[in-house]
Amino acid sequence: xxxxxxxxxxxxxxxxxxPAPVPAQVLTAxxxxxxxxxxPYVDCDAEIDGRGLEEVxxxxxxxxxxxxxxxxxEQPKTELRLFHNGEFLFFLYTVEDNDVxxxxxxxxxxxxxxxxxxxxxxxxxDSTAPYYFFEIDSQGRVLDYETRAYRHFDxxxxxxxxxxLGRPTETGYEVxxxxxxxxxxxxxxxxxxxxxxxxxxxxxxxSDKPGDENCKWISWIHPQTAVPDFHVRSAFGVARLEEGR
Numbered sequence: 001x002x003x004x005x006x007x008x009x010x011x012x013x014x015x016x017x018x019p020a021p022v023p024a025q026v027l028t029a030x031x032x033x034x035x036x037x038x039x040p041y042v043d044c045d046a047e048i049d050g051r052g053l054e055e056v057x058x059x060x061x062x063x064x065x066x067x068x069x070x071x072x073x074e075q076p077k078t079e080l081r082l083f084h085n086g087e088f089l090f091f092l093y094t095v096e097d098n099d100v101x102x103x104x105x106x107x108x109x110x111x112x113x114x115x116x117x118x119x120x121x122x123x124x125x126d127s128t129a130p131y132y133f134f135e136i137d138s139q140g141r142v143l144d145y146e147t148r149a150y151r152h153f154d155x156x157x158x159x160x161x162x163x164x165l166g167r168p169t170e171t172g173y174e175v176x177x178x179x180x181x182x183x184x185x186x187x188x189x190x191x192x193x194x195x196x197x198x199x200x201x202x203x204x205x206x207s208d209k210p211g212d213e214n215c216k217w218i219s220w221i222h223p224q225t226a227v228p229d230f231h232v233r234s235a236f237g238v239a240r241l242e243e244g245r
Contacts (some may be wrong), residue, residue, distance in 0.1 A: 012172045026222050027065050032237035036195070037063070041244045042083045050140060050165030051177050057081055062094070067200060069222045076172070077219060078118075078202050086244050088178040093118040095138075097172035101205035102138045109155060112136075112143040114205070118175050121199030122189040123236055129188060133230075134159065135203075138173035140166035151231050159183065181241075194241035201230050 066078035071235045077096040084090065098165065101116045115137045123131030135143040142164060146157035164177030184190035189197065200220040206213070217228035223235035 013194075017045055024139055026067075026069070027220065027237070028224065029234045029237055032221070032239070037082075037198070037237060037239040039082045039084055039089070039239055039241045041242045042085060044085060045243065046090050046176070046178070048163050048165055048176055050167040050174060051151070051178050052094070052174050053080075056083065057092055060092075063200070063220065066200070066218050067222070068204075068216050068218050070217065070226075070228050073216070075204065075216060075218050080118075080200055080220075082239075084181065084241050086181070088180055089241075090178045090185065091120075091176070093136075093175040093201040094169075095172040095174065096204065097138075099205075099207055100138050100168065100173055101207050106141060108142040109141075113143055115203075116173075116205045117203050118141075119199070119201040119203065119230070121201070121230060121236060122184065122187070123197045123199075123233070125191070125197070126188070127233060129150065130154075130196075132157075132159075132187060134162060134190065136164055136175050136177070138168060138175070140168050140175060140177070142165045147231065149233075156233065189242075195245070196239050196241070197236040198239045199230055199236045201235075201237060 044056050047054055058082050060081040062079040062081050064079055068075040079094040081092040095118065097116060103111060103115060106112060112135055117135050117137045120134040121131065130146045130148050133145055133147060142162065144159050146154040160176060161180035161183040164175060166173055166175040181190060194223055202218040204216040204218055219235065221235055221237045223229055223232050225232060
């Protein structure tokens with residue numbers, strides 16, 4: 001990003017202001033349409049144990065462009081690694097969080113919406129078709145649902161292939177999982193040429209703050225909305241599965 005300078009015209013003449021802070025990179029859906037996120041093909045499997053210890057994860061460069069676009073504050077680190085093996089899409093979220101908000105017991109899936117969590121959204125090219133959300137807490141518990149624009153949710157829907165586990169770490173938590181590519185094709189969110197409209201998000205909750213102050217929203221893509229909103233098409237970037245070798 002270019003450093004922005006301001007000028008102030010005073011009676012004594014023209015003075016140059018100090019450089020303003022350089023803003024964090026703003027990544028938009030339009031930018032990813034021109035340069036999709038590449039999800040590498042790796043001819044291997046990964047055991048879903050929530051630990052992310054397999055060597056394959058060391059080969060995958062992390063996606064780190066997660067920002068809290070709406071308040072300008074620096075947010076704790078979020079990293080996401082993705083790869084596929086032609087049968088499954090694997091993911092590993094590594095989250096920095098010194099105050100993990102997590103209920104020991106939940107009575108229903110919607111309770112997960114009150115916790116720290118990572119999120120995926122996947123939607124087809126057809127803007128009138130249903131799209132799908134997966135909200136996963138630090139223990140690997142899942143709130144998944146089908147939805148239609150705008151915000152018509154069906155929480156009774158469940159993925160038939162998602163396998164996921166989460167675990168605490170010394171610096172936060174990790175969530176590891178996989179989706180069957182065939183399910184993503186059946187849902188219409190994975191095209192025949194390997195393209196997927198993907199939203200990658202995080203809800204960062206605080207145990208010591210009240211009301212609306214107890215959560216910050218973090219996203220890979222800036223939806224270009226005035227307030228956080230992950231249920232608009234502009235919140236989803238374009239990713240593409242690389243072909244097998």
